[in-house]
Amino acid sequence: xxxxxxxxxxxPVRAEIAALARRxxxxxxxxxxxxxxxxxxTLARHGLQVTAVDHASSAVRIAQERVVGELADRVxxxxxxxxxxxxxxxxxxxxxxxxxxxxxxxxxxxxxxMFRVCAIGGVVIVAELNAAGRAVxxxxxxxxxxxxxxLLALHCRDCRRLExxxxxxxxxxxx
Numbered sequence: 001x002x003x004x005x006x007x008x009x010x011x012p013v014r015a016e017i018a019a020l021a022r023r024x025x026x027x028x029x030x031x032x033x034x035x036x037x038x039x040x041x042t043l044a045r046h047g048l049q050v051t052a053v054d055h056a057s058s059a060v061r062i063a064q065e066r067v068v069g070e071l072a073d074r075v076x077x078x079x080x081x082x083x084x085x086x087x088x089x090x091x092x093x094x095x096x097x098x099x100x101x102x103x104x105x106x107x108x109x110x111x112x113x114m115f116r117v118c119a120i121g122g123v124v125i126v127a128e129l130n131a132a133g134r135a136v137x138x139x140x141x142x143x144x145x146x147x148x149x150x151l152l153a154l155h156c157r158d159c160r161r162l163e164x165x166x167x168x169x170x171x172x173x174x175x
Contacts, residue, residue, distance in 0.1 A: 013164045014039055014098065017125055018046040020171060021094040024123045027051065029092040031082045031114060032100025035062035037075065039098040044074035048094065051087075053080035083109035085117055093122040099167075102128055102144035107151055115155040115174060124172045126152070133166030 017039070021028055026048040030040040033052035040052035040063070052067075052075060054060050063077040080086065083106050095118045097110070104110045111126075118124050128145040129137065145168045152159050156172035
């Protein structure tokens with residue numbers, strides 16, 4: 001069976017997240033940036049100062065090579081275990097995880113760290129594939145997005161849910 005990927009596009013979702021993030025100002029933290037550093041670069045293109053982290057040294061190396069030119073002064077890519085971030089409390093106005101939390105061995109610890117480093121009045125934004133996105137990409141994460149509301153409820157009582165064609169995004173303002 002051939003799967004049609006023609007309508008699968010992450011770019012509009014990233015752009016919507018970055019536009020929302022810009023309202024909160026910076027600095028921003030991109031958790032689980034991956035080798036493409038696409039979310040970090042999108043945030044930087046929207047004017048934010050970004051720290052991008054990943055736990056895979058190969059992804060960090062590739063991301064560092066991608067972050068060159070005009071955005072090099074806006075994006076810093078670092079190796080970090082998202083379950084044990086080495087940043088002070090309240091360090092970032094915006095903390096984003098795009099298609100990353102489902103890969104974390106301990107998503108509860110990662111979310112705790114994301115909320116810890118998010119400033120009061122800042123925002124934590126988590127986007128994951130929904131069922132349609134998993135079908136198109138053949139991604140098998142066990143329906144992680146269904147578990148996400150309960151995980152977020154440990155930190156946020158009023159997360160806003162945004163539906164996209166292939167993603168679901170939660171926007172949690174830190175009280």
